[in-house]
Amino acid sequence: TSTLDAAAVRADFPLLDETIHGQRLVYLDSAATSQKPRAVIDAEVDFLTRANAAVHRGAHTLAAEATELFEDARAAVAGFVGAQPEQLVWTSGATAGINLVAYAIGNATAGRGAPASARFALAPGDELVITESEHHANLIPWQELAARTGAALKHIPVRDDGTIDTDAAASVISDRTSVVAFPHVSNVLGIVNPVAEFVALARSAGAVTVLDACQSAPHLPLDLPALGVDLAVFSGHKMLGPYGVGALYGRSDVLEALPPFLTGGSMITTVTLDEAKYLPPPQRFEAGTQPVSQAIGLAAAVRYLDSVGMDAVHAHETALGERMGEGLRSIPGIRLLGDPASGSGAGHVERVALWAFEVEGVHAHDAGQFLDSRGIAVRVGHHCAQPLHRRFGVTATVRASAALYNTADEVDAFLDAVSGIRSFFGVAS
Numbered sequence: 560t561s562t563l564d565a566a567a568v569r570a571d572f573p574l575l576d577e578t579i580h581g582q583r584l585v586y587l588d589s590a591a592t593s594q595k596p597r598a599v600i601d602a603e604v605d606f607l608t609r610a611n612a613a614v615h616r617g618a619h620t621l622a623a624e625a626t627e628l629f630e631d632a633r634a635a636v637a638g639f640v641g642a643q644p645e646q647l648v649w650t651s652g653a654t655a656g657i658n659l660v661a662y663a664i665g666n667a668t669a670g671r672g673a674p675a676s677a678r679f680a681l682a683p684g685d686e687l688v689i690t691e692s693e694h695h696a697n698l699i700p701w702q703e704l705a706a707r708t709g710a711a712l713k714h715i716p717v718r719d720d721g722t723i724d725t726d727a728a729a730s731v732i733s734d735r736t737s738v739v740a741f742p743h744v745s746n747v748l749g750i751v752n753p754v755a756e757f758v759a760l761a762r763s764a765g766a767v768t769v770l771d772a773c774q775s776a777p778h779l780p781l782d783l784p785a786l787g788v789d790l791a792v793f794s795g796h797k798m799l800g801p802y803g804v805g806a807l808y809g810r811s812d813v814l815e816a817l818p819p820f821l822t823g824g825s826m827i828t829t830v831t832l833d834e835a836k837y838l839p840p841p842q843r844f845e846a847g848t849q850p851v852s853q854a855i856g857l858a859a860a861v862r863y864l865d866s867v868g869m870d871a872v873h874a875h876e877t878a879l880g881e882r883m884g885e886g887l888r889s890i891p892g893i894r895l896l897g898d899p900a901s902g903s904g905a906g907h908v909e910r911v912a913l914w915a916f917e918v919e920g921v922h923a924h925d926a927g928q929f930l931d932s933r934g935i936a937v938r939v940g941h942h943c944a945q946p947l948h949r950r951f952g953v954t955a956t957v958r959a960s961a962a963l964y965n966t967a968d969e970v971d972a973f974l975d976a977v978s979g980i981r982s983f984f985g986v987a988s
């Protein structure tokens with residue numbers, strides 16, 4: 560397998576040369592948002608400088624060129640996740656993608672859309688299933704859908720070792736289940752969930768699966784059709800791309816049967832003052848002007864990732880994650896959330912390079928400030944996953960997350976700084 564030349568990769572990311580408080584930046588907050596390579600920044604600037612025009616409208620040359628670049632971007636991003644262009648809907652991010660699906664199912668329940676959409680209509684007694692590890696983006700839209708439709712919201716618990724309790728899943732998912740929404744990788748636990756197991760359970764229950772792929776898309780080779788999920792979302796800004804763009808992937812039969820969420824221009828065929836006919840997917844879900852330059856930037860991001868090679872990215876990051884995990888575990892007073900060494904355990908699990916942890920006796924925000932004073936950027940707080948933190952009996956953690964541009968040397972600098980936190984705050988034994 561190919562290996563990754565970290566020095567060459569780093570040279571493509573202008574921001575990584577910045578200093579923080581006079582120290583070199585060690586950026587370990589890529590799970591919140593990734594840094595952007597020059598190729599992405601240039602792609603947006605080039606489009607706006609040389610090819611900007613309204614897409615899918617107008618007969619002029621620039622409009623045609625812009626449309627071609629925009630649709631090429633769709634094909635590139637779809638290809639990156641193993642999908643066909645018409646299976647990829649632009650959104651403004653993962654949150655928007657999940658809300659799109661939840662509102663579309665709500666519309667189907669209200670009797671909107673083509674007869675085919677009856678497939679997604681919820682009936683009294685129907686259940687929506689999520690996990691205890693959701694980011695709020697894959698939780699609150701389902702709470703709201705339940706409240707609007709009278710469906711019940713159920714969850715699959717997380718074990719002490721951070722794995723999702725697949726034994727419990729088999730009893731939580733039942734004939735009453737209409738939707739199973741779950742993360743490919745939790746943004747707090749970093750564990751790669753067994754998608755195939757959830758898909759099999761959901762399928763036998765006749766439920767639609769919704770995968771939150773935000774934290775997997777930047778880090779491992781992803782083939783959404785092969786994973787067998789019905790719908791999936793991911794976010795551009797976490798995978799080297801711009802802000803304000805993301806995507807919803809859907810199996811063709813699922814997208815075709817799903818009524819729209821947002822309505823307006825660009826998603827219709829004929830309109831009268833009384834009613835409208837909708838375009839097929841993906842345009843049916845793309846009302847209004849889309850984030851065109853951002854989509855083109857995201858295409859540059861996936862081309863960049865492909866040029867490095869996702870196998871190489873995954874191998875490089877796996878090594879960083881293991882180094883980080885081993886190092887953190889050996890520092891007294893550090894408690895990892897979802898430590899594979901604790902609990903009943905599912906044995907070895909695949910992970911991305913992400914760890915959330917508590918520093919005993921030190922508030923996460925103080926620990927984060929201490930690390931920042933040494934140029935190390937991490938995230939502190941609940942990381943938009945309050946129920947998961949509550950499950951582990953904490954309100955806030957420190958989270959370090961690496962990406963393809965991080966190095967073993969940076970991980971060591973981080974570990975060295977973490978090992979000094981408790982003595983700095985006077986709590987070391």
Ligand code: PMP
Binds near residue numbers: 653943
């Ligand atoms: N799901 C997960 C697992 C995430 O990590 C995030 C971003 N923190 C989101 C959803 C939401 O993504 P966005 O803010 O780009 O909509």
